[in-house]
Amino acid sequence: xxxxxxxxxxxxxxxxxxxxxxxxxxxxxxxxxxxxxxxxxxxxxxxxxxxxxxxxxxxxxxxxxxxxxxxxxxxxxxxxxxxxxxxxxxxxxxxxxxxxxxxxxxxxxxxxxxxxxxxxxxxxxxxxxxxxxxxxxxxxxxxxxxxxxxxxxx
Amino acid sequence: xxxxxxxxxxxxxxxxxxxxxxxxxxxxxxxxxxxxxxxxxxxxxxxxxxxxxxxxxxxxxxxxxxxxxxxxxxxxxxxxxxxxxxxxxxxxxxxxxxxxxxxxxxxxxxxxxxxxxxxxxxxxxxxxxxxxxxxxxxxxxxxxxxxxxxxxxxxxxxxxxxxxxxxxxxxxxxxxxxxxxxxxxxxxxxxxxxxxxxxxxxxxxxxxxxxxxxxxxxxxxxxxxxxxxxxxxxxxxxxxxxxxxxxxxxxxxxxxxxxxxxxxxxxxxxxxxxxxxxxxxxxxxxxxxxxxxxxxxxxxxxx
Numbered sequence: 001x002x003x004x005x006x007x008x009x010x011x012x013x014x015x016x017x018x019x020x021x022x023x024x025x026x027x028x029x030x031x032x033x034x035x036x037x038x039x040x041x042x043x044x045x046x047x048x049x050x051x052x053x054x055x056x057x058x059x060x061x062x063x064x065x066x067x068x069x070x071x072x073x074x075x076x077x078x079x080x081x082x083x084x085x086x087x088x089x090x091x092x093x094x095x096x097x098x099x100x101x102x103x104x105x106x107x108x109x110x111x112x113x114x115x116x117x118x119x120x121x122x123x124x125x126x127x128x129x130x131x132x133x134x135x136x137x138x139x140x141x142x143x144x145x146x147x148x149x150x151x152x153x154x
Numbered sequence: 155x156x157x158x159x160x161x162x163x164x165x166x167x168x169x170x171x172x173x174x175x176x177x178x179x180x181x182x183x184x185x186x187x188x189x190x191x192x193x194x195x196x197x198x199x200x201x202x203x204x205x206x207x208x209x210x211x212x213x214x215x216x217x218x219x220x221x222x223x224x225x226x227x228x229x230x231x232x233x234x235x236x237x238x239x240x241x242x243x244x245x246x247x248x249x250x251x252x253x254x255x256x257x258x259x260x261x262x263x264x265x266x267x268x269x270x271x272x273x274x275x276x277x278x279x280x281x282x283x284x285x286x287x288x289x290x291x292x293x294x295x296x297x298x299x300x301x302x303x304x305x306x307x308x309x310x311x312x313x314x315x316x317x318x319x320x321x322x323x324x325x326x327x328x329x330x331x332x333x334x335x336x337x338x339x340x341x342x343x344x345x346x347x348x349x350x351x352x353x354x355x356x357x358x359x360x361x362x363x364x365x366x367x368x369x370x371x372x373x374x375x376x377x378x379x380x381x382x383x384x385x386x387x388x389x390x391x392x393x394x395x396x397x398x399x400x401x402x403x404x405x406x407x408x409x410x411x412x413x414x415x416x417x418x419x420x421x422x423x424x425x426x427x428x429x430x431x432x433x434x435x436x437x438x439x440x441x442x443x444x445x446x447x448x449x450x451x452x453x454x455x456x457x
Contacts, residue, residue: 062267
């Protein structure tokens with residue numbers, strides 16, 4: 001798959017080590033929360049999704065619960081959920097703000113989260129209320145290391 | 155293959171991804187044990203280590219009662235909220251579990267499809283609730299033991315697949331050890347199966363790694379209401395119960411003429427709690443509080 005090829009190039013660029021699940025890709029310019037969500041910040045706008053590591057651990061996503069447009073999100077709090085294999089778990093927001101767009105495609109194709117976690121599988125777009133919050137998130141290198149440690153611990 | 159639960163990645167030192175929650179809860183226990191050992195002059199390091207690996211679990215045991223679904227659901231959510239607040243303060247010192255029965259009710263999961271209902275939602279034969287757990291439609295009713303473990307997976311394993319397999323393991327062990335029924339898992343079909351029959355359904359929710367909802371095991375359940383749905387969205391298989399399977403094994407079974415429904419529920423309940431405690435390495439502390447007592451402190455949240 002094209003995204004896997006792209007991911008493998010990204011992996012070698014980032015010098016990621018391979019975990020027992022195979023590697024999970026991490027994208028350089030994004031920021032990451034320790035609950036495995038990514039955020040792409042462009043000015044005061046943010047796009048949020050879940051990481052390749054998260055979708056790999058979840059397995060096939062069968063349902064994505066999206067918030068309403070206009071809803072508030074708070075850093076560290078849940079704004080939606082993903083379901084896979086009889087377990088539904090929260091998706092938390094890495095930053096605070098107001099939801100301005102949700103990825104309606106996920107209603108029909110929840111598998112986009114698995115197939116393209118950083119691009120077509122984006123979940124919500126938020127108008128940020130506090131751009132300073134980004135500083136408390138991990139960059140791609142720290143997040144890669146975080147994932148390695150988490151997998152090693154289990 | 156499922157791993158028997160350990161208490162996650164060892165306490166204290168070796169787990170970089172686990173925040174320091176363990177220190178506040180377990181240090182006091184640890185100190186008490188040390189004090190005793192000192193007064194006995196012979197501190198055994200190994201016994202101290204063993205003590206601090208076992209986590210407590212408050213058990214709300216209402217297994218003979220039919221608790222309305224909405225009340226139990228609100229109760230779970232209120233416990234989850236308390237536990238999340240405790241986790242935020244590094245004070246989440248024990249897990250919880252509720253075991254009970256429900257009056258007849260259908261429940262749906264987050265992604266549930268109405269195509270698996272053989273009736274109109276407006277004309278449902280029993281109450282029906284759309285919940286935040288995973289999984290498709292299922293039925294709960296008298297004769298079915300329902301367990302709602304509210305576990306902080308940070309103290310076990312932060313892996314939902316592992317958790318589902320562990321819940322299955324509890325039921326598989328109950329069926330084997332207590333009834334000599336050989337049950338199994340089916341790849342891709344979460345739940346516990348005996349041949350083509352599903353005996354236990356599982357559907358959970360994890361919120362900041364605190365789980366709720368759980369499993370439902372048919373003991374003496376009247377299975378007729380399952381005919382009005384496609385249980386768990388699986389069309390070409392059936393639902394079974396322990397009583398049904400024991401009946402099939404004929405009069406020579408030790409459970410033959412002498413067993414009563416009442417007895418089966420009691421025995422299954424005892425076994426469920428025992429196996430749960432072992433699989434998850436939890437010490438159960440029975441708490442005698444009723445659902446309504448608990449909810450008096452917290453108003454019912456309208457759904």
